[in-house]
Amino acid sequence: MTVRTRFAPSPTGYLHLGGARTALFSWAYARHFGGTFILRIEDTDLERSTPEAVQAILDGMNWLGLQHDEGPFYQMKRMDRYREVVAQMLEAGNAYLCYCTPEEVEAMRERQRAIGEKPRYDGTWRPEPGKTLPPVPEGIRPVVRFKNPLDGDVTWNDVVKGTITISNRELDDLVIARPDGTPTYNFCVAVDDWDMRITHVIRGDDHVNNTPRQINILRALGAPLPEYGHVPMILGADGEKLSKRHGAVSVMEYPAQGFLPEAMLNYLARLGWSHGDEEIFSMEQFIQWFDLDHLSKSPAQFNPEKLAWLNNHYIRQSDDARLAALVRPLLEKEGAQFDGAPALEPVIALLKERANTINELSEAAMLFYRQPRPDPALMAQHVTEAVRPALAQFIGQCRGIEWNKAALSASMKEVLAAHKLKMPQLAMPLRLLVTGQLQTPSIDAVLELFGRETVLARLEKNLG
Incomplete structure (x- = not known):
């Protein structure tokens, strides 16, 4: 028997997390057995179905990489x-x-x-x-x-x-x-599953009450019955039904918020399924491991912190060029200035360890692509008369040293020793003068990326 599964959403709204998880489980089961995954659009609810909702479903499936083998089939095109x-x-x-x-x-x-x-x-x-x-x-x-x-x-x-x-x-x-001859939901589903030779129906447990009706129709038609598996719903962290305040938004909101598809797939896979204690795995591993025996009978709880943790893992594992391609449009939208600024990929390499989303990565990267505007109150607090001689010595040394992180670090230590200062007393003014902010990654790494000319120009300009 060739395994044939289907994902059959109604285009009455966006593709939400529960639907995406159902699609993932059905897709993975077909892939595990070398079977066929079918996409079917159940669009007979003419009052509520919209072309925009159909497109949202297709966009969500495409972003997640859940490619169908057959379809999409539209019920409204099967009226005859x-x-x-x-x-x-x-x-x-x-x-x-x-x-x-x-x-x-x-x-x-x-x-x-x-x-x-x-x-x-x-x-x-x-x-x-x-x-x-x-x-x-x-x-x-x-x-x-x-x-x-x-x-x-x-x-x-x-x-x-x-x-x-x-x-x-x-x-x-x-x-x-109905009186106008249009068929109803349960009948269409039964006929479709029969015609499309569906062997396994994996769907949310809100469909349990539909199943006996569909089984009886299939039996009346003399059709073979698929196996059914009804997955419990996804709840919010508070145990209540998932709503917008928990994150029950369109799947396509997640790329807009800076999530990677592999993080979302990994997260959805663990919402109601497990393979021992494995938390992080590729889709290849998931396909190899996935079975129906380890689907949970209990509702899963959506945890945005865990999703963010997974996204951070995949950001850290991602190629810098790929991340740069995702970050650059966000920077451009914020008016980033790239002329004379550091290349984006090494900036990404410096910042990605701490970023939970692409949006956070873009926000952090912006310090390299805008002119600093140090706050006068912070300048008065950190650029004191006591530290100015140390800054002047550091500027002088910057003109002659090799421009790399190690040489910059050694120069700062030399200045600190000469002026009997501690690292924050020099590092904080340098951050403020060069970037306009007090929170940055390691200052020697930041200065290295900006380059000698930019660093010297900003130090001299902002010191006055």
Whole structure:
């Protein structure tokens, strides 16, 4: 058997973290077995589906690198197929026409609620041997209902949750086609999974109640059943349902915030799945290790601090040229001046150890690409008369030493010894005069990158 999985989002909004994790698990399972990963856009909700949401899903999948093997398939382009199957089911007696108006269905549900029963369609138009159906009303366009089994149970071995059993008495005859002939969600999903030969359905556990309906439709069609696995939802760190305040935003917000796709993939992989104590791993390793046996039965909790920690790891591991290409547009947006400034790649190499995001890296790099404007109050505090002779000696030595970190460090130590000062008494004024700020990486490394001419020019100009 060739493993065939699918990711089937509805384009009624952005691709969120839960959807991205479902896509990742389905993609990895197919890759693990050398199978096929299918992208299907379930766009039958015409009122809420938008082209912008479709594009957001495609952009998110592309950013994460979750390439599909087949698709994207759009349900709205499969209407003829759905109508064909509806006709077959009507002919086979697995579905029937129902002329109840929405008002009549709501009234029957109200009556059931009033006597403490579960509200459901009562089977008024369901054909049964010896049953006389009401006369067909004029001017009413019927819906098509699936003839759900009245007795017995629907049981499946969920690969995440274990055996699940739901009584058919809990399920009513769901509508599979509306009065205008458009098919409904559960029917489309069942037909699609059958036509696309899906072998494994991995999705969020908010779909558990849809599964018995889809299983019954597939059985009525004589179609093979996929294996189902329902993954628990992602919660915020406070245990509440993930919301925007927890980070439940579009996946495409994360590159905008400066996250790398490999960090997001690594993080999502560990949200509800584990391989021993491994926390950091490549996608190649993930594909090799991934199985359905180690999917968690408990909800996972979104931890932005851990995501930031992983992102820092991948930033530190990344090629400086790649990071520079990501940082440069951010610097340009802030008005960075590159003429006469240090090359960006060595700046990235100096700064990336401490950056949790590309945005933080850009903010830190900006000190090399703007003119310093030392605060007068800080100048008065740090550039004192006591330290000026030491600064003057350092300027003089800078003219003749080799321009590298080691020589600069040795020169500063020599000046400190001559003037009986401690390192902060010289380093802080140097930072302020050259960069305009007091917080920088090691000052000898910063001076090396700026270059002799820039350092001397700024020291002489800002010392007055």
